Amino acid sequence: MKNENKIIITCAVTGAIHTPTMSPYLPLKPEEIAEEAVKAAEAGAAIVHIHARDPKTGIPTSDVNVFREILSRIKEKSDVVICPTTGGGLGMTVEERIRVVPELKPEIASFNMGSMNFALHHLIEKYKEFKFDWEKRYLEMSRDFIFRNTFKDLEHIAKTFYENETKPELECYDVGHIYNAAYLLSTGVLKPPLHIQFVHGILGGIGTHLEDLMHMKRTADRLFGGNFTWSVIGAGRFEFGLCTAGLILGGHVRVGMEDNLYLGKGRLAKSNAEMVEKMVRIARELGREPATPDEARKILGLKGKDKVNF
Ligand code: KMH
Numbered sequence: 001m002k003n004e005n006k007i008i009i010t011c012a013v014t015g016a017i018h019t020p021t022m023s024p025y026l027p028l029k030p031e032e033i034a035e036e037a038v039k040a041a042e043a044g045a046a047i048v049h050i051h052a053r054d055p056k057t058g059i060p061t062s063d064v065n066v067f068r069e070i071l072s073r074i075k076e077k078s079d080v081v082i083c084p085t086t087g088g089g090l091g092m093t094v095e096e097r098i099r100v101v102p103e104l105k106p107e108i109a110s111f112n113m114g115s116m117n118f119a120l121h122h123l124i125e126k127y128k129e130f131k132f133d134w135e136k137r138y139l140e141m142s143r144d145f146i147f148r149n150t151f152k153d154l155e156h157i158a159k160t161f162y163e164n165e166t167k168p169e170l171e172c173y174d175v176g177h178i179y180n181a182a183y184l185l186s187t188g189v190l191k192p193p194l195h196i197q198f199v200h201g202i203l204g205g206i207g208t209h210l211e212d213l214m215h216m217k218r219t220a221d222r223l224f225g226g227n228f229t230w231s232v233i234g235a236g237r238f239e240f241g242l243c244t245a246g247l248i249l250g251g252h253v254r255v256g257m258e259d260n261l262y263l264g265k266g267r268l269a270k271s272n273a274e275m276v277e278k279m280v281r282i283a284r285e286l287g288r289e290p291a292t293p294d295e296a297r298k299i300l301g302l303k304g305k306d307k308v309n310f
């Protein structure tokens with residue numbers, strides 16, 4: 001089968017949105033995060049997207065040593081492409097967020113394309129009480145939180161990525177972020193071909209209607225012609241629907257507990273692998289075969305797993 005027909009499934013295994021109360025299955029410790037990532041890869045994920053959490057409390061952390069432990073554990077057991085976050089978690093500085101790139105020199109990492117009020121406070125009302133003190137405070141703080149990615153930041157982040165031969169995965173949470181990417185491409189800050197991830201359903205960004213995805217896709221088509229690859233995220237219950245739409249439109253997809261904790265209505269996913277398995281089933285039913293990690297490396301033009309620093 002040719003690479004054009006291959007679908008890259010990314011699994012985002014823990015993230016910095018959901019908190020321990022929301023699911024007992026959310027991996028928190030480095031060994032749990034790594035294990036979930038390895039199993040997701042075995043289930044068919046070609047890329048795993050990684051955030052780190054404090055091993056004791058589960059609070060998202062930018063500690064490079066925790067990232068290093070997670071990434072090395074995964075690499076020991078799997079050849080999956082490892083994509084750490086540079087979005088980090090609420091309250092981290094840009095410098096803290098991007099440290100993983102010069103330190104660990106990953107093949108690919110997330111690169112957030114604009115500033116926004118990344119809001120999670122609306123999740124509070126779903127829970128009567130929280131396991132840890134920090135959870136409610138963390139979610140509440142997002143009501144007034146600007147996820148900072150100014151043009152000055154974006155230039156600095158891009159420079160750091162290219163110096164380390166790390167491919168940017170451009171997280172676009174709204175149409176304006178696609179225009180930001182086009183501007184940075186026109187000024188030479190970003191280099192073609194771009195890899196864009198359309199992120200739907202974060203409060204503060206674009207919604208989860210099919211028309212929203214069509215608008216993002218049409219805008220990127222118009223601005224970049226055929227010279228880009230793309231993937232879709234649908235937060236919460238829209239995950240599988242939007243990913244299915246994305247795969248029908250010829251894109252790649254991301255699933256996993258960072259974006260959604262449920263496998264179906266009222267049914268918590270017990271593992272990230274279960275979510276990947278579901279996506280693999282849908283893809284195969286619709287005639288798309290999951291890409292292997294090496295096929296994903298080729299499709300995205302990555303430098304290779306021997307060139308990372310972990
Ligand atoms: N949390 C997602 C909505 C990042 O880590 O840099 C997008 C994301 C961003 O994964």
Ligand code: ZN
Pocket residue numbers: 012015016049051085087110258
């Ligand atoms: Zn992330």
